[in-house]
Amino acid sequence: MTLPTFDMKPVSPGATHPAEAGGTRETAVEFRDVDIVFGPRRKEALAMIDAGATRDQILAQTGSVLGAAGVSLTVHRGEICVLMGLSGSGKSTILRTVNRLNEVARGEVFVSHRGGLVDVSRCEQNTLRDIRMHTVSMVFQQFGLLPWRTVRENAGFGLELRGMSAxxxxxxxxxxxxxxxxxxxxxxxxxxxxxxxxxxxxxxxxFATDADILLMDEPFSALDPLIRDKLQDELLSLQKSIHKTILFVSHDLDEALKLGNKIAIMEGGRVVQAGTAEDILLRPANEYVAEFVKHMNPLNVLRGTSVMRPVEHLPRVDGAVLLDRDGRVRLELDPDNRPLSVRIDGREGRLGTAEGDGARLAEPCDIIVAPVDLKLNVAIGLKRQSDHAILLVDQLGRLAGLCDDDEIYRCLLRRSEP
Incomplete structure (x- = not known):
């Protein structure tokens, strides 16, 4: 039996979105050792940062406010990177360095602009103006609409500033x-x-400016929960067609885990952990991050790459892959390691492919084949339709691993590798 391949990019362990997959990824925004200080005694404050002082200590001794300290973070083209943390953690402060609404005391902020990386913290005014007009656009929390203009006029304001004809x-x-x-x-x-x-x-x-990079500063936080959830869904749907690089500020972990290819958690002006939603949920860097995620439901976050038993750990007999402990279910692979046929208790079994988002089966079958980036909640739905393990395959249809009840229970109970 020939099974179709899945239209997705290669997914490495821990990846949650295609943009996080393997291969060469172009840098869109990069923060390098960025320090931000607000106040009159910046030199003294910077020296205290180097000595490891906290924000409160710096404020008490210098009267200056630590906005950010030692922030290093790379955002690749096409990613949604969510900066999150409690109020005052520095997330909006960092976001606003990308279009230089906030000045950097030390460090560099690079933006991909007209084929190269430009340090917006030090570039000349003409270059900065060009970046603001064509490369970076911002969506504010409080909408920022001009009340005397219509919807069409508000949406076209940036284009009007460019001098575009009516x-x-x-x-x-x-x-x-x-x-x-x-x-x-x-x-x-x-x-x-x-x-x-x-x-x-x-x-x-x-969107009208066609900027490659969108800065979104808690754009949905002032909205009712149902409206906020709907706009989150709409943003994810739009992203599939517009493929923008988005830096998104949020204090809501559910929102961050839902939207972010990459999440950077901030505390006291510092990035304490950056990675995929799966990385942060399964491997919190410290107690602060662990406290953030301890009440999270992993069903909507974890994917097959975190749940599965990798193919290299599956036992084999006479070239067949054993899909159960008793050796009753045996899978034959073709020369390219794609599932070819299955035998259950010596009889020919049926392989079937999960369609669409992975929740639907094309036809009744014994063994389900699904993409390796299948979400855990979808995997549970599929498991209800089969008594056997789900086969997880990569974008070329090659067997990557399997997901059975044991794998699902392990992640639900431990949220970590065994």
Whole structure:
């Protein structure tokens, strides 16, 4: 039996999104040892940072506020990187260095611009203006809409500043308004829109500039939970087509785990852990991070790469892969290690492929074949349809591992490798 391959990028252990997969990834934003200090005695404050002083100690001795200390972080093109932490942790402070709304005391902030990396913390004003106009766009928490302008006029404000003609501007804006579902509201004013709709105008305005990098500073935090959840879903759906690099500030761990290819958790102006949602959930770097994630439900975060028993750990007899402890279920692989056929208690079994998001089966079968980045909650749904382990395969259809009840229970109970 020939099974289809899955249309996804190679996924390495711990990866949660295609953008986190293996291969060469282009840098979009990079922070290198960034220190930010607000106040009059910066030199003294920087010396205290080097000595390991805390934010409170620096404030008490110098009167200066530590905004960030030693922040190093790389965001690759097409990633959604969520900066998260408690109020005052420094996440918005770091975000605003990307378009130099905040000045850096020490360190470098590189942005991919016109084919190269530019240090926005030191570039000349003309270059900074060009970056702000064409490469980096920002979506604010409080929408930032001009009340005397219509939805269409607000969404096209950045293009107007560029000097784009009205006809071309309206063509671009109407396309972006359609993208966020606001075509019928183009001639309305901000006060005629709900909070969620106003936030969509902010998104359309950012999309209209066609900037490669979007900065989103808690854009959904002022919205009701149901609206916030809907806009999160819409952002993820849009990202599949626009493929932007997004730096997203949030204090909500559920939101961070839902949206982020990469998550950077901040405390006291410092990044205490950065990685995928799976990394942080399974391997918290310290007690602060562990406290953050201890009440998280892993079902929507963990994927097959964290759950599965890798193919190299599966026993083999006469070339067949044993899928159970008793050797009753035996899988034959083709020369490229793709599942070929299965025998159950000596009889021919049926292999079937999970379709779409992995939750549906094309036809009844004995053994389910699913993509290796299958989410744990989907895996549980599939397991209800089969008495046997799920075969997890890579983007070329090659066997990567299997997921059975033991693997699911282990992750639910321990959230760590055995």
């Amino acid at each position: 006809a071309e501007r309206n063509r671009v804006v109407d396309e972006k308004l359609a993208m966020v579902g606001l075509t019928a509201w183009a001639d309305k004013y901000a006060h005629e829109l709900s909070g969620g709709m106003q936030q969509r105008v902010g998104l359309a305005r950012a």
